Amino acid sequence: MYLRAFSMLKNANQDTISSSELAERLHLNPPQIRKDLSYFGAFGTRGVGYPVASTAKQIRGILKLDVTQKAALVGAGRLGAAIAAYPGFEMFGFDIAAIFDNDESKIGTIIGKNTIEDIAKISIIEDRDIHLAILAVPGEAAQSVVDMLVNCRIKGILNLSPCYLEVPKRIKVITIDLAMELGILPYYM
């Protein structure tokens, strides 16, 4: 969240930011921000604030996002196509380096810089040094695709299918369920 905020400030050509300005943006309080950023080894200057570019760089390093991370997108349906066009990945150093689908009418067609490849050939991600996958397949297909990914020595999966996935403990899965996020709102209304 901090990296996102600092990256956006950098894109807006802002050089420094105070903890109180950052607090307002992130809906946190200034002491919390100073405490968090000090854990990252970032220290602000009184009356000036935190240097935007170097703090972003520091957090990027901690998160291992200072090198380009290649990711494979599995599923080139509506959601997959939207993800392939998502403008935010670059900010975090991600490169959608391959796209797979099982639909013959889609295989061979081009999305952005990628040609959609046959999911039957997904094991090539290992040769291409891709260790992250973004899963945008229908719920009923998700587990079988995940089983394929597990065999390709994948290390992390961003799961956008609203379903529960079984994976070995060595693999980190983050599931985003849009409906669950929306479900938080009525409580505050």
Place this chain on the structure above:
Amino acid sequence: MYLRAFSMLKNANQDTISSSELAERLHLNPPQIRKDLSYFGAFGTRGVGYPVASTAKQIRGILKLDVTQKAALVGAGRLGAAIAAYPGFEMFGFDIAAIFDNDESKIGTIIGKNTIEDIAKISIIEDRDIHLAILAVPGEAAQSVVDMLVNCRIKGILNLSPCYLEVPKRIKVITIDLAMELGILPYYM
């Protein structure tokens, strides 16, 4: 997260679940689960577990999801179309009751049960008793659309544009940045 788990168990026709089985699914520990569920007023039976249907109903009530919540989708591009087709909303009691766009070639066309309406007429959501919006517009358009929504007495916004939104304090905003979520994974690799 608990509601999501219990709803999925209900869909799978499972009647009860133990805290240890739930712990495995949710990557939490059983005491934490027992503690959380007791806050919700849900108590399991030793050797049997928690009743799936009634616990789901209880959590639904706490979250104010026991009545259908109408939501307006703003933006009918690739991401918007994917959201309109997202199967998970029903589980949480949501009804995508209106879709808006500013693209004349899209206005009047149909997605699911909705006809895409002109964003210039967005103030009708107030008459239709819609107080939630899902924002799937390009980043550069997001703030101006949000300003419109604020004038329509919206109460909550699920923001899928990778940008910072300024809203009055009375409005709850949840931002999902897919790249930020993906950004968590390399740290664990």
